Amino acid sequence: MGNVKGLDLIFNPGSVALVGASEKPGKLSGKILQSLRSSGFKGRIYPVNPAYGSVGGMECYPTISEIKEGVDLAIIAVPAPAAIEALRQAGGKTPAAIVVSGGFSEIGEEGGRLEKELKEIARREGIRVIGPNCMGVYDGFSRLDTFFITEERIKRPPQGKLAIMSQSGSFALTVMDELAAEGVGVARVISYGNKADVDEADCLDFLADDDRTGAVAIYMESVEDGRKFVEAASRCSSKKPVMAVKVGKAGAGVSAARSHTGAIAGRYEVYRAAFKKAGIIELEGYEDFIGGCKAFGMQKRSSGRRVMIITDGGGVGVGLADACAEMGLDVPPLNEYVKEDIRGVFPKYVVVGNPFDLTGSVTDGMFAEALEKTMEGDAYDIAILAPMWGPPFLTDELVEFIAEKAGIVKKPVLICTPGGEYTRKRMGLFHKAGLPVFSTPESAVRAAAALSKGASAGAKAGGGIYG
């Protein structure tokens, strides 16, 4: 079982020691220091490096052990053999460490031996270790940022409710950059690399009880202890949505398999079975992952799979309906009572139905009105709004109109707005209003499907605070 207290300090330390701190611009540790200082992290920073008396205007310590106070978290960014020594010196001084350094099991046998040594020291000294060969943590609340790529190249997302877990550091970075651009907030981002100590199950154990995390997205290459993972993920998914993408699907099937079952049961099928058991929402590929993050980061899990489509472009409306059918979502027709109600308020030329086509004479108010009238009551679980920006009476205020009604209907609202330059600029307005926006019908519907898959998993597990 994970030491939750130890993990809490990894995300929310009062003080950190940066081993290998340096002012040299090319050094990883230099970049980490830059990230730590520019992110708004309020805790104390202790640079550690025997070569300097001070780094960046801060007193620099030759070793961790020479820091007088206790340190909550050590960030170790020196070559592998030195990292082992640094961890040893951190014994008794800190309960947690992030070992950024590479040169461990990922490089082969020699590295594997070093990793084993690292693991033993961690166990002996009672230090919870993230890594090695990782980028560590970005925390939307404590503002701890150990990623050695600066914000100039990769933007950090705002504070929010999403937790991202990734074996790969570069994937975590890319997702952060995408989410920052989409205005999706995060609570915790963690890149755990080789998982010598803290693994997926430990992270899930922590995130399950973490009040600031509302949904978890995992980028997964491989799991070592499958059953432990399934157990932790089941517990987490009973409390909040957990989604995952598994990469490396093409890998060889079960080794030396000889029955048909063995031959068909490639690694991916087994992972899918594990995801099902654990109540994890399976995402397929990069786009789906970002879409799922947008949907769960900005909206909540839907309570069913009935979709209402509202648009001012009949063609895209039909495309959305087709995509819904493909993804197993329902697009039930409007009931007669609601139809009558709508006909009384709207001009004669609108096509009242589902999809609801407001036509080229649409106004900002009509979109908002249509959203409210169709989504009140219990006929639909999710709304997809697809404004095409050609019609002359639509203005930028549409976004505020929709956002206000979205707050009232209390069900997931997704925006699908395909188009070029003018349209793309409008997407940014939706980001600011906290609405997930997609540029194709297919991506919007896939995200809606993810939200609804959460529904069945949640229902089975008895819901949860984010249910």
Added chain:
Amino acid sequence: MDKKETERIVKEALSLGRNALVEPDAMEVLRLNSIPVPDFRVVKDVSAAIETAGEIGFPVVLKLVSPNLLHKSDVGGVAVGLKDSKELESRWAQMILDVADRSPSVMIEGFIIEKMAPKGLEVIVGGINDEQFGPVVMFGAGGVAAELIRDVSFRLAPIDRDTAFEMMSETKCFPLLTGYRGDTVKDLDAVSDVLMRLSAILEETDGLREIEINPLLVYDKGVLAVDARAVLG
């Protein structure tokens, strides 16, 4: 489930250095675990085959038993629907020639004479013991093209009846089990029994890496496992 006897069969095969059970042993494991199998005997020569077939009753199936051949039909090691002793005798001779021709390294340990099962819907059920996730069970569209068609669904063991039904309903072949175009509704409960038992066998038997029934014939009432394999290790 007869755990002890199942384990004995697996242990004995492992002690012989085998990486799979021969089919009669695999069928025996199923039988011991309450999975219905047709009446079958193992014979060494053609006269015993004819005598046994007479006792079981024609029509029969003739199958090659070999410790180093997992997919018999690929090399002509299966002959079905043999009506009488004359046909049995001629197909016996043909089988030996075919196998010698197509796969000369195959060791022939004997032959199975099996009661020919009535026509039923063919599905595949199986399971593997995964290194990371432990026992995993599979349901899918059966037959020799199962690998090609890949209409399958997997779950981590153990599974309950609801999960077994979910697995079946996830496959494209599911409508075939529920009365497709005027056909009868098949015995879904019997299929889920088999899935749950396979899941239990995998969980409780050391040394068993894969087990599979292909095809499992599904009837309006009941099922029959007419072909089985089990990989060890």
